[in-house]
Amino acid sequence: MGNDEFNVEDTLNQLTLPEKIKLLTGQGWWHTESIPRVGIQSMRLSDGPNGARGTRFFNGVPSSCLPASSGLGSSFDVELARKVGEALGDECRAKSVHVSLAPTVNIQRSPLGGRGFESFSEDPYLNGTIAAAYINGLQSKGVSSTIKHFVANDQEFERFSISSDVSERALREIYLKPFQIAIKESNPWALMSAYNRVNGLHVSENKRLLTDILRNEWGFKGTIISDWIGVYSTTGSIKAGLDLEMPGPSVMRGKAVERALIAQKLTIKDIDERVIKILELYKHAEASGIPFDGPEGFIDTPKQRQVLRTAAADTIVLLKNEKGLLPLSAQHSKKIAVIGPNAKYGTPSGGGSASLRSTYTVSPLEGITEAAKEIGAEVTYAIGATSHKYLPVLDPFIRNPQDGNPGALVQFWNAQPSDDFLADKVDNRKTLPKADWSTATYGTNCLMADGIDDTKVNTICWIRYSTKFIPDEDGDYDIGMSIAGSGNLYVDGQLTIDLRNSPPGGTFFGLGSPDVRTVLKGLKKNEEYALEVRIANKEFIERGPPFICWGGVRLGGIKQVDADAAIKEAVELAEKSDVAIVIVGLNGDWETEGNDRCDMELPGSTNRLVAEVLKANTSVVVVNQTGTPVRMPWVHEAHTLVQDFYGGNELGNGLADILFGKVNPSAKLSITFPKRLEDSPSYPSFSDKGQEAGKILYNEGIFVGYRGYEIRNLEPLFPFGHGLSYSDFEYSALEVSSVTSKGEFSVSFTVANKSTIDGREVVQVYITDPESTLPKAVKELKGFAKIALRANEHKTTKIELNRDALAYYDEQQGCWVAEKGVFRIAVGASLQDIRLKIETVLEETFTWRGL
Structure with missing residues (x-):
């Protein structure tokens, strides 16, 4: 290299x-x-x-x-x-x-x-x-x-x-x-x-x-x-x-x-x-060997797509499969209803600096529809409920007025281009002077913090964002806008949203205005509507943003959804289908850099939708797509439940591979799902509700996550390490070596696949120190392995452990301590699903600093 x-x-x-x-x-x-x-x-x-x-x-x-x-x-x-x-x-x-x-x-x-x-x-x-x-x-x-x-x-x-x-x-x-x-x-x-x-x-x-x-x-x-x-x-x-x-x-x-x-x-x-x-x-x-000041390209090859698809499937956790509904089969799944706000709109990532422009995104609806074709099943769709914090971006439905290509035109002037630039009405027949710089853009969410030719555009400038919106359905549309700067939205020349004197809101890392919405009535499918956003950024710049930024605009829109009517449509669809797949969750507006969530709730009428569909059909798969836990008040009625973290480009195909059995699920929760927010060990000392004079007290100490649930004997919704498979695994023959004077030892055990389906099992090794001088967690994860087993195959696995598996940190001595005594070793399929136990002994206490 x-x-x-x-x-x-x-x-x-x-x-x-x-x-x-x-x-x-x-x-x-x-x-x-x-x-x-x-x-x-x-x-x-x-x-x-x-x-x-x-x-x-x-x-x-x-x-x-x-x-x-x-x-x-x-x-x-x-x-x-x-x-x-x-x-x-x-x-x-x-x-x-x-x-x-x-x-x-x-x-x-x-x-x-x-x-x-x-x-x-x-x-x-x-x-x-x-x-x-x-x-x-x-x-x-x-x-x-x-x-x-x-x-x-x-x-x-x-x-x-x-x-x-x-x-x-x-x-x-x-x-x-x-x-x-x-x-x-x-x-x-x-x-x-x-x-x-x-x-x-x-x-x-x-x-x-x-x-x-x-x-x-x-x-x-x-x-x-x-x-x-x-x-x-x-x-x-x-x-x-x-x-x-x-x-x-x-x-x-x-x-x-x-x-x-x-x-x-x-x-x-x-x-x-x-x-x-x-x-x-x-x-x-x-x-x-990477060039300096080199070009910016991307990778989109069959090999890369396969890595992304494998990763998308292998990060999905099967939480419940009580009736064996999954994997879906051709025999019992001729008519499949796909329902929910996270089905049609692919959500590859959370928001903030983690977000990017994906080379492509396969939505769950697209992935399921393609997989259903292979078993001769028919797929129908209903949104059922909306779950957006901000209205979905209009990217699929806009065209650049200059060349007709997907996207929009953004123009910049260093001097105010006209006296009536931010008037209550604009005359599109009136020609503005030639822009000092202009560019095409692909979407309706534009943070103009980079990508601007600063040799041609001054820090203080006037901006016009223009595009043609082409709805894909007849109806009334909710339209929303937030901007960084002072400006207006015009639809066909008419002032529609006024943000000329707006206070700061929450968009654009806190630099943007609040999201303001209006309704455009009677829009027609495939007709063109001129959207134009005009921004003056002088006051915004004078407020002193913490980083270089010329401004920003975010436009969103969606056909109006009546909550009762949408749920009724979803229920009727579920009733006449063999299987209903309900896909709900959050997105990058809710989970994002710059803002913590206020609660663990799914947004809007999502919970009501899930509950009603569960009543309407006995064969329902609920898919929750979030990056972190949410409350699930319908969980006891849901016999089949999947946790689908944001899956990247191939999220839809990865989900379909799990649902239809092309991939046997093998992931297990890396985070505890609580029944309610109040059960979280950090509650209430977190975010704005927990701050005290500019500080957050980490009151739970070492008892973070599952450590906190176990020390309080508190049952979570789903425990750390939990995840099911289409295979059945049996554990046996646990052995442990003697602990050396340096704290090194190993555990070995046998895992057998007792089913007719090839699978992979995540085995977890937990350590308990019952004689510790200082309080310690009931169990701590100190080793794991992912074992691939063909049908009816068994393997013996050895996991090497070291002094870190035995130690605690002593504040008074300022060092790590491995304290002599008996240590209990538990091997299992999750924190709560322990299959094997054994003990070992450290003969002498020793301490150390550093790695």
Whole structure:
């Protein structure tokens, strides 16, 4: 992958002080600074955990969307995680990306976390182990992984300022642990610091976390990159060990570093230490063979599609199959009703920086319809209910007025193009002066933070977004708009939505207006309606957005749905069908960076829809598509239930493969599903309801996730590690080796597939320390394996364990302790489905620090 000739020390010695300072900050949103004089070019960085978006939010190049990390964690499959990492690496190479801002390994502390779908698990061992495989796959392609967000960045509420107040023991055992495991097992070349404070001090200037623990104690050799606009000091961040401030232009470095050097608050040695780490990252980029300032393409090959399809299926959890309805068969499934708001509109990902423009998306309805053809079944569809927070984007139904191609035209003027630019009515016959710059765009959700030619467009400008909306059905339509800036929506020249004096809302990372809606009555199928959004951004810019942004527009729309009529239609469809598949859930509007959810409820009349369909037909499959848990008040009536995490491009085909038996389900929950929010261990100390004077108290300590349910003897809706198969597995012959003086031992057991169906079983090893000096969890996951077994086959598996399986962190001694005594070992199919038990003994206590 290129050469390895770049010499960090020689290059450092050639740099002048101003050049060194220049390297400490990024160049724009997605590049590092270049120093052509010494041959240093700009490295390219890109979001994110489920795909490489490239260098643009606005008009981004399409990319493969990978399954959400909460689904990948639920696969319990290290080989799959590595393959997903490799697929991401291939996509990064296609986009000339040297540094991928992934994976996210923050702990899923609450079901309400806005970015919960980005993380692998509530359990630190599973989280770190899957992350390590993912990183190894990504870096095998020469692309740097950036493990994030270090550390305790577990909520979106006041994320730039909130203090995560957590005990040292919980910090070590729960929140730092996945980073520690991944660093030990995969050596990520970069790490991203978190926005938040930990125990009062921002992570980006926390020397104890970034230098004492991360670098000195753990031996981390990589580069520390700030989260975007996540640096709040000059001297503090540099002294703490934060190497690269992103994005550029600099806010906290640059001239401020020069001033700090004059005052001798910083030394040349401080600067050199940071620059060396940036040059070491550059050395990886140089060796990768990935071009600098190269083109942005994408991967869409049969091989890539198969990886995506496999990943989509292998991240789906079968929660209930009490009547053996699944897999669907030709004999009993001639008429299939597909019902629900998440069926027709494919939701490949959650929102925020994880979102991207998918190369394609197979919706559940499309995947099921195609699979049904193979067994000669007929598929009919009804929406049943709506579940959107914001109205669905109009992308499939718009045409550029300039050339008739799908999309819209966006024009920019540096001076107000007319006195009546934001009038109560526009005359489309009146010609505006030629725009200073214009571009086509593909959709109706445009954050104009990049992708704009800033050599032609001033920061303060006037924007016109115009398109033709072509409905696919007759009827009245709900239309909604939010913008970043001040502006109006005109339909056929008539003022329809006025956002000229709107307060800030929640869109566009909090920069946008509220979402305002209206109704367009009597629209006709296949007729054209001129939509035009006009924006003036002067006041928006003067308010000082935290990053470069010219503005934004989001248009959504959907044919009006009467809740009662929609449910009635769905029930009637279910009644005359052999099988009803009800697909409900959330989407990237509900689960997104920037906002935590307010509750665990499914939106709108979704729960009512599910309940009514369950009454109408005895053969109902309920599919819940979310990144994190939701409440399921109808769960006891639902005998067949599937958890489908956001599945990426191939989400529809992956789901169909499970439902029709092409793939035997093998995933198991990486997060506990509570019966109600109040049962969550973090309740009520989470987000805005739990904040206390700018801080969140991690009151549950080490008892996060399943640890909290077990210590309180509280029954969840579905336990950690739960997931069913179409096969039946039997466990036997558990043995354990003696524990060495270094805490090393192994467990072995036999698993047999007692069915006639090939399958894969995730076996889980839990450790209990009943004699511990300090309180410990009832059981802790310390090992797992995914075993493929043909029909009637059995295999003996050995799982190696080490001192980490026995230890707790002692705050008083400041070290890890493996305490002598008896340890109980439980092997099972889930946290609650324990099949085998045995004991072993550690003869002598020992302690250690570091990895």
